[in-house]
Every structure is written in C-alpha cells, then in structure tokens.
Amino acid sequence: MGEAGVLDPNARIELIDGEMIDMPPIAPPHAGRTKRLNLLLIEAIGRRAVVSTQDPILLGDLSAPQPDIAILKPREDFYTTAHPQAEDVLLVIEIAEGSVRYDRERKLPLYARFAIPEAWLIDIPAQVIWIHREPANGVYQSSFHLAAPYRISPLMLDDIELDLAPLLSLDEH
Numbered sequence: 001m002g003e004a005g006v007l008d009p010n011a012r013i014e015l016i017d018g019e020m021i022d023m024p025p026i027a028p029p030h031a032g033r034t035k036r037l038n039l040l041l042i043e044a045i046g047r048r049a050v051v052s053t054q055d056p057i058l059l060g061d062l063s064a065p066q067p068d069i070a071i072l073k074p075r076e077d078f079y080t081t082a083h084p085q086a087e088d089v090l091l092v093i094e095i096a097e098g099s100v101r102y103d104r105e106r107k108l109p110l111y112a113r114f115a116i117p118e119a120w121l122i123d124i125p126a127q128v129i130w131i132h133r134e135p136a137n138g139v140y141q142s143s144f145h146l147a148a149p150y151r152i153s154p155l156m157l158d159d160i161e162l163d164l165a166p167l168l169s170l171d172e173h
Helices: 028-045 100-113
Strands: 013-016 019-022 050-053 069-072 089-096 118-123 128-136 139-145
Touching: 013 100, 028 050, 028 069, 028 089, 089 100, 100 118, 100 128, 100 139
Parallel strands: 089 118
Antiparallel strands: 013 019, 050 069, 069 089, 118 128, 128 139
16 A cells, blocks of 8 residues: 555554554664564574564455564565465564554464464563464464573474573663
8 A cells, every 4th residue: 555655655554454553663672672583583594484574464355464573484486476474474473562462462363363373472561572372263272471591492493492581681782
C-alpha cells in the first residue's frame, strides 16, 4: 500500500487479522538489541537459514506481521520473489519495550495459529526472555522464561547454542 501511495511508504504499519496497526517508532534500547541479536544470529547460523530483520511474513490473507527477527528456511532467491509465509518460518523473535502486551496478546497467538514452531518474546522492561514452542490448536503448548545463564538452542536449529545474556544487560554500551 505504501508503493501504491495509499500509505506513507515510511509508515510503520502491520496488518494483523485484517486490521492495520500503527506501530510506534523504535526506541534506541529496542533498536540496539535488534542489531545485537541480528549479528549474533548471523554469526551462529551462517548460511543454514536466512535471518530476516523487521520484514513482513504473510500469514494467510489478512495478516502480514513484521517481527523484529524471523529465521527463515534457506531459499535460493532470498525471498526476493515473494515474502515468506508461515511454512517458511523456523523462529520469530519479538523485542518489546512498549509493546509487550500487544506482542503477547495479538502477535504470539497469531504465530501459534499459523503453526510457527517457535516464538521468542524479549521483554525489555521486565528483563525476561519468554520462549514459546509446540503450537497446537492455535496455542503454544510450551511456554517458559529463559533463566540464567540465558543460553538456548532454537528448536529448528538445535545444533547451535545462543548466549542471549547480552540482550538483558542494563549496560547499553
């Protein structure tokens, strides 16, 4: 819609269940964590998957969320011919500063409904990382917060282990 002139091309809009959601600007703590996590994931995953940052994924005809990070199945064209769909997504990660409730109540159920195998919610204010796995009947059957030392292996890339402790650091240097 931005390209067609219906919306400002620079507007931060997500389509969720047919509703256009105006997203707030990204604050530095959120942006910094996204960049840090992006680098961590690219270094750990290499070419085994595509790390997509704040790009849309198509979930049915009525939703095109833009998770902070999506780990996608590798594809020769790097998704230049079409946005990824649910079956392309291995993991979605939402980093939330002011949107914790929205992400938890709107986006996580959407991801579960479309059977995305794993979703993480990094809650900046609470300094907690929530892990959601095993979607069934539109709900993640397994949900837990990651405890110290904040190391985890994504379900679909279980041969790597990520150290997420820097994402919870209060030192923003």
